Amino acid sequence: xxxxxxxxxxxxxxxxxxxxxxxxxxxxxxxxxxxxxxxxxxxxxxxxxxxxxxxxxxxxxxxxxxxxxxxxxxxxxxxxxxxxxxxxxxxxxxxxxxxxxxxxxxxxxxxxxxxxxxxxxxxxxxxxxxxxxxxxxxxxxxxxxxxxxxxxxxxxxxxxxxxxxxxxxxxxxxxxxxxxxxxxxxxxxxxxxxxxxxxxxxxxxxxxxxxxxxxxxx
Ligand SMILES: C[S@@+](CC[C@H](N)C(=O)[O-])C[C@H]1O[C@@H](n2cnc3c(N)ncnc32)[C@H](O)[C@@H]1O
Numbered sequence: 001x002x003x004x005x006x007x008x009x010x011x012x013x014x015x016x017x018x019x020x021x022x023x024x025x026x027x028x029x030x031x032x033x034x035x036x037x038x039x040x041x042x043x044x045x046x047x048x049x050x051x052x053x054x055x056x057x058x059x060x061x062x063x064x065x066x067x068x069x070x071x072x073x074x075x076x077x078x079x080x081x082x083x084x085x086x087x088x089x090x091x092x093x094x095x096x097x098x099x100x101x102x103x104x105x106x107x108x109x110x111x112x113x114x115x116x117x118x119x120x121x122x123x124x125x126x127x128x129x130x131x132x133x134x135x136x137x138x139x140x141x142x143x144x145x146x147x148x149x150x151x152x153x154x155x156x157x158x159x160x161x162x163x164x165x166x167x168x169x170x171x172x173x174x175x176x177x178x179x180x181x182x183x184x185x186x187x188x189x190x191x192x193x194x195x196x197x198x199x200x201x202x203x204x205x206x207x208x209x210x211x212x213x214x215x216x217x218x
Contacts, residue, residue, distance in 0.1 A: 001032045005116065005148045008141045009090055012114045012152050013038045017086040020045060020079060022100060027055025027068070029088065034067045043084065045073045075100030082109055090116035090150075098127040107131070113153040121149060122166045129165075134158045138170040140180045147180055163208055178216040185209040 001007065006029045013019060017039045021030045024044035033039045044059070046052040052072055059068045073079050076087075087110055089097050094117045101107065113133060117124045125135065133153035141148045149168065160169055171177045185206065192202045 001028050003028070004143045005141050005150070006032065006090070008139055008148075008150050009088060009114055009116060010036070010038055012137070012139075012150065013086065013088075016040050017112065018084045019043070019086045019088060020076070020081065020084050021088045022073075022075060023047070023051075023089060023092050023096075024055050024070075025051045025091070027058045027070070029090070030055070030068050031058060031062055031064060034064055035062070039086075041084075042067075043069055043071060043079065045071045045079060047072070047074045076103050076106040079106070081106045085109055086112045086114070088114045090114070091118065093118050094120040094124040094127070097124065101127070101131060104131065111155045114150065115153065116148055116150045121151075121168070122162075125151070125160065125165045125168070128153050129158070129160060132157065135160075135169055138168045138174075140171065140177060142180075147183065163212075166205075167208065167212060172212050172215075175216055178213060181209055181213050181216070185213060 009029060010032055013033055015038065019033065019039045019042045021042060021044045024030055024046050027044050030042050030044040033042055044055050046055065049072055052070055056070055059065055059070070071079060089100065097115060097117055115124065132155060134156040135151055136154045137152040139150045141150060164172065188202055188206050188209065192199070192206060195202070
């Protein structure tokens with residue numbers, strides 16, 4: 001598996017984790033986890049039969065059918081989650097992810113959730129906090145000129161400021177994040193300069209990014 005993004009997600013998984021790969025698509029992450037003995041057990045699921053067929057074919061090609069069961073399911077709806085403790089939700093949008101996680105009864109045994117959402121990390125962090133998960137770690141992976149944020153949530157309660165919800169409570173304190181925030185800063189500066197009139201939200205975001213960058217470069 002070549003994807004740096006998927007490898008980074010895999011690095012958040014421990015050998016005692018019983019994992020559900022929700023929205024597995026091609027199944028490459030599940031295969032990688034089993035091939036590298038990264039988890040205790042795994043279930044690969046997807047809402048889409050064509051996607052799951054791709055996963056099933058890839059799993060068969062590697063002769064891993066016995067180790068990677070598959071299931072068609074909208075989120076966790078058709079899955080008995082009781083014997084699993086970890087979820088992976090990657091490559092989906094925040095709305096879909098939060099909808100999947102709104103099925104509370106399915107989360108009783110889940111104490112770790114690894115998420116790579118394609119958008120709206122403020123709402124994602126806020127939503128996970130609301131259902132009883134806090135952020136233990138966050139990571140930026142840059143691949144093909146795209147920044148992916150991967151977040152490890154574990155069960156627990158805390159309070160985050162709106163700055164932390166927007167930019168990441170762990171990331172804003174990691175020196176290695178500075179280039180990511182600089183890219184964000186220039187991106188929003190360009191957006192601001194193209195707008196016909198001042199947009200307060202963008203102006204505030206730029207100010208906050210500058211503050212984060214200055215703090216990291218101290
Ligand atoms: C862009 S792919 C990401 C695949 C893989 N997780 C990754 O990160 O490379 C998104 C996958 O999520 C699946 N998906 C979307 N909504 C879903 C839902 N409600 N339940 C399960 N799978 C879903 C799609 O069918 C698709 O295969």
